[in-house]
Amino acid sequence: MPYMAALAAMTLIGGLILLAAGLRRAPATTAVPQGSTPAARLRKLLTRPGRISSRGRLLLLAGLVAGLAVGLLTGWLIAVIVLPVAFAGLPALLIPPRDTTSIERLEAMEEWTRNLSGVLTVGVGLEQAIIATLKSTPEPIRAEVGTLVARLRARWLVTAALRAFADDLDDATGDLIASSLLLGAERRGDGLGSVLQGLAQTVAEDVRIRRAIEADRAKPRTTARWITLITIGVLAVMSFNGSYNAPYGSGVGQAILLLLLSAYLGALMWMRKLARGTPLPRFIGQRAAERGPA
Numbered sequence: 001m002p003y004m005a006a007l008a009a010m011t012l013i014g015g016l017i018l019l020a021a022g023l024r025r026a027p028a029t030t031a032v033p034q035g036s037t038p039a040a041r042l043r044k045l046l047t048r049p050g051r052i053s054s055r056g057r058l059l060l061l062a063g064l065v066a067g068l069a070v071g072l073l074t075g076w077l078i079a080v081i082v083l084p085v086a087f088a089g090l091p092a093l094l095i096p097p098r099d100t101t102s103i104e105r106l107e108a109m110e111e112w113t114r115n116l117s118g119v120l121t122v123g124v125g126l127e128q129a130i131i132a133t134l135k136s137t138p139e140p141i142r143a144e145v146g147t148l149v150a151r152l153r154a155r156w157l158v159t160a161a162l163r164a165f166a167d168d169l170d171d172a173t174g175d176l177i178a179s180s181l182l183l184g185a186e187r188r189g190d191g192l193g194s195v196l197q198g199l200a201q202t203v204a205e206d207v208r209i210r211r212a213i214e215a216d217r218a219k220p221r222t223t224a225r226w227i228t229l230i231t232i233g234v235l236a237v238m239s240f241n242g243s244y245n246a247p248y249g250s251g252v253g254q255a256i257l258l259l260l261l262s263a264y265l266g267a268l269m270w271m272r273k274l275a276r277g278t279p280l281p282r283f284i285g286q287r288a289a290e291r292g293p294a
Contacts, residue, residue, distance in 0.1 A: 056088050063087030078254040082261060093268045094225045103210055106173060108138035110203040112145065113177055117196035126185055126192070127152050144168040158185045163284060172280035173203055179284055224271055231264075 063084035070079035115136050119129040130149060137145040147168055151161040159182055166178035180199055184192035238244045248257045 056092065059091065060084050060088040076249070076254065078258055081258065085265070089265065090228065090268075093265075093272055094221070094228060102140070103207055103214070105140045105169075105171070106203060106207045106210065108140040109169070109173055109177060110200050110207065111138050112141060113196050113200040113203060117193045117200065120193035120196065126181065126188075127158055130181075141169065166282075166284050170282070172282055173206060175282050175284045176202075182284075220271060224268060228268070 063086060064080070066087070067080040067083035070083065071077045112133060115133045116129055119132050120126070124132065130145075130152060134145055134149050144165060148161055148165040151164060152158065156164075162178050162182050162185065166175050169175075169178070177196075177199060180192070180195055184195070247253050
């Protein structure tokens with residue numbers, strides 16, 4: 001009977017994983033270059049952003065070892081499934097999700113825009129002004145600005161380099177900055193510096209608003225974190241109470257317990273999805289064209 005319960009539990013978890021994979025929107029894939037080996041494809045798949053990190057794999061392995069030990073010592077085979085998921089999944093679900101563009105990157109865009117505005121006010125051309133700001137570029141966007149400077153030095157058209165720069169930033173605020181620079185590159189007017197100065201103030205206001213939103217989102221995450229810790233503590237204490245654990249010792253009891261834990265895990269996943277929010281749509285660059293109208 002315990003083995004039947006374990007088989008039913010694994011079937012249930014597998015079904016939930018397949019259901020989640022089926023409901024998840026498939027990202028756009030790029031063609032794999034010919035001549036690549038299966039090992040290279042697997043290595044690229046495991047190292048892509050969003051895949052399990054090395055820390056997550058270690059937690060998963062530790063949970064599997066702990067689950068096997070608990071299952072062999074107590075006969076609770078459900079631990080082989082629950083503990084790996086708890087070790088690897090709970091930290092990822094309870095840690096605040098990181099937005100596509102962090103507040104630090106927005107602040108870096110604001111500072112770089114102000115620096116560029118100051119250089120333009122002394123009468124320097126746009127390309128020379130961008131190159132001059134490289135040394136003072138904040139670290140969060142230094143790589144993107146460095147790539148832009150390299151393209152300009154490689155004699156790219158400034159409009160093409162700025163559109164690629166917008167794709168490198170991959171954010172609606174970055175599109176706003178790049179579009180202002182595009183207009184300045186096409187019209188070559190004298191007012192670009194003042195336009196960028198006002199744009200930097202707009203980005204600063206955007207940073208302030210996003211900080212307030214993030215503070216509001218942190219409240220339910222903190223509540224869920226404390227409820228989860230209290231629940232784990234209560235379950236740990238009650239595990240020493242034989243009369244409380246007796247109904248869950250059978251195969252049917254373990255299946256019901258697994259169902260309840262799966263529902264709780266699903267509630268945490270739902271809360272994390274709600275707290276993540278939706279990024280603002282982009283409006284210039286190659287990626288915006290691929291996504292189409294919002």
